[in-house]
Amino acid sequence: MQYIDLRSDTVTVPTEEMREAMYKAEVGDDVYGEDPTVRKLEEMAAEMLGKEAAMLVTSGTQGNQVSIMTHTHPGEEIIVEENCHIITYEVGGVGYLAGVQTKALKSNKGVLNPADVEKAIRPKDIHYPVTSLICLENTHNRAGGTVTPIEIMKEIYEIAQKHNIPVHLDGARIFNAATYLKVDVREIAKYADSVMFCLSKGLCAPIGSVVVGTKDFIEKARKYRKMLGGGMRQAGFIAAAGIVALEKMTKRLQEDHDNARFLAEGLKNIPGINLDLETVQTNIVMTDISKTGMTGKEFALKLKEQGILINGGNDFAVRFVTHYYISKKDIEKTLDAIEKIVRQF
Numbered sequence: 001m002q003y004i005d006l007r008s009d010t011v012t013v014p015t016e017e018m019r020e021a022m023y024k025a026e027v028g029d030d031v032y033g034e035d036p037t038v039r040k041l042e043e044m045a046a047e048m049l050g051k052e053a054a055m056l057v058t059s060g061t062q063g064n065q066v067s068i069m070t071h072t073h074p075g076e077e078i079i080v081e082e083n084c085h086i087i088t089y090e091v092g093g094v095g096y097l098a099g100v101q102t103k104a105l106k107s108n109k110g111v112l113n114p115a116d117v118e119k120a121i122r123p124k125d126i127h128y129p130v131t132s133l134i135c136l137e138n139t140h141n142r143a144g145g146t147v148t149p150i151e152i153m154k155e156i157y158e159i160a161q162k163h164n165i166p167v168h169l170d171g172a173r174i175f176n177a178a179t180y181l182k183v184d185v186r187e188i189a190k191y192a193d194s195v196m197f198c199l200s201k202g203l204c205a206p207i208g209s210v211v212v213g214t215k216d217f218i219e220k221a222r223k224y225r226k227m228l229g230g231g232m233r234q235a236g237f238i239a240a241a242g243i244v245a246l247e248k249m250t251k252r253l254q255e256d257h258d259n260a261r262f263l264a265e266g267l268k269n270i271p272g273i274n275l276d277l278e279t280v281q282t283n284i285v286m287t288d289i290s291k292t293g294m295t296g297k298e299f300a301l302k303l304k305e306q307g308i309l310i311n312g313g314n315d316f317a318v319r320f321v322t323h324y325y326i327s328k329k330d331i332e333k334t335l336d337a338i339e340k341i342v343r344q345f
Helices: 016-024 036-049 060-071 093-098 114-120 150-162 174-181 215-227 236-247 253-268 296-305 328-343
Strands: 053-057 077-081 101-105 131-137 167-170 194-198 209-213 284-288 317-321
Touching: 016 236, 036 053, 036 194, 036 209, 036 236, 053 060, 053 215, 053 236, 060 093, 060 131, 060 167, 060 194, 060 209, 060 215, 093 101, 101 114, 114 150, 131 150, 150 167, 174 194, 174 253, 209 215, 253 284, 253 317, 253 328, 296 317, 296 328
Parallel strands: 077 101, 077 131, 131 167, 167 194
Antiparallel strands: 053 209, 194 209, 284 317
């Protein structure tokens, strides 16, 4: 069966153009710095985000963890949002790998209040850990792909500079944020000292993420990447797809946003499906199906029988994610299937 796969934008497979680029890629040993295609990708990424240097990593999680290790020392504290990817989905890496603890702040739909951030910075005291990093996430995954406005990014960055604290941005979907804000991605990246973004989500590359920052930061980060097993050899085959992702796929994300909005507006009209349209800003739609009497897992199984894949657990939260391989026609079929299923309960 050919499924309509709305589980995540990580399910995207490389385009034909990417496959061709991967097949023809010129490669070398990247640990020696001899892979020309990796170097091209890294130079392109640094230029696009307005940073001095970049480094290809295997995943967004590796990129975030390497960045945190580079910015901090064991025994320090980092400020994060309470439901961010770094502390929710990265297997406790900040404690195990970087040896830091987290100060988790509440947010408004994934957007931190700058005043709360400043208040969370530890004063000098023998009893307290040093606040050594502020981490932001834009777009915010668990909040439903919500976008932190430029002015909030700027205000938090200025607070960080005042206290001599670096800012790391988990920008896994930063190009979605830029598309929503209708700005060049540099306008977001300039309010962070380091940025990680993913090539393997809505940009369709099969593997990889990129970390950008200053030359000194990236040079130091390469050692931590190597420590975590991220020193790859002929990685140009991966980088080739990433180059196509940056050149082509970053320019078409509005289509995914439009499809997510179309889906959300349709779901809003189905009895038993609850969602907040204000959070539907990019390509993620979060819903509450508690009024249907089904758990997310039960709902997902019913939809699978109709040829539609979604993520659903033992609670009542259900997530849908649009991407390159989801069309408006797919959304219409999904809405029809959901309406039929809900009518039965």
